[in-house]
Amino acid sequence: MPADVELASIKIQAWWRGTLVRRTLLLAALSAWTIQCWWRETMARLLDRKLQKVMVTSRRQAQAAVKLQSWVRMWLVRKRYLHLLNTVQKLQDSRNPYVCKGLKMIQGSYELIGNELKLQVDIFLESQICRISDCIPFPIKN
Numbered sequence: 001m002p003a004d005v006e007l008a009s010i011k012i013q014a015w016w017r018g019t020l021v022r023r024t025l026l027l028a029a030l031s032a033w034t035i036q037c038w039w040r041e042t043m044a045r046l047l048d049r050k051l052q053k054v055m056v057t058s059r060r061q062a063q064a065a066v067k068l069q070s071w072v073r074m075w076l077v078r079k080r081y082l083h084l085l086n087t088v089q090k091l092q093d094s095r096n097p098y099v100c101k102g103l104k105m106i107q108g109s110y111e112l113i114g115n116e117l118k119l120q121v122d123i124f125l126e127s128q129i130c131r132i133s134d135c136i137p138f139p140i141k142n
Contacts, residue, residue, distance in 0.1 A: 088121060
């Protein structure tokens with residue numbers, strides 16, 4: 001009988017040790033799985049932040065490029081307009097400047113419609129009127 005009791009106690013001890021080992025391994029596996037889930041979530045958050053920064057930077061660069069392009073187009077239109085204005089002033093100055101300024105011998109108007117400058121200049125010479133009308137296209141992108 002003592003041999004049977006000893007064999008039974010050995011089996012119980014082996015079962016108990018196996019249970020303890022399995023419980024420890026399960027706890028270790030669950031802990032590792034918890035850490036892996038946390039790490040994946042942390043990496044996903046970091047990736048989202050990086051992506052957000054890239055998107056913000058890209059949007060700012062695009063907005064800056066659009067603003068710069070619009071400033072350059074505005075500068076080109078203004079340059080062209082000032083050139084035309086300077087030409088008209090030279091035309092006025094080439095005639096008698098005192099008479100032109102005092103008697104309004106040259107009158108003009110302009111209108112900016114879409115991407116075209118409609119210019120109309122009237123020159124009064126004694127009893128004759130010389131009317132110059134022109135439509136100047138500007139290279140403006142829509």
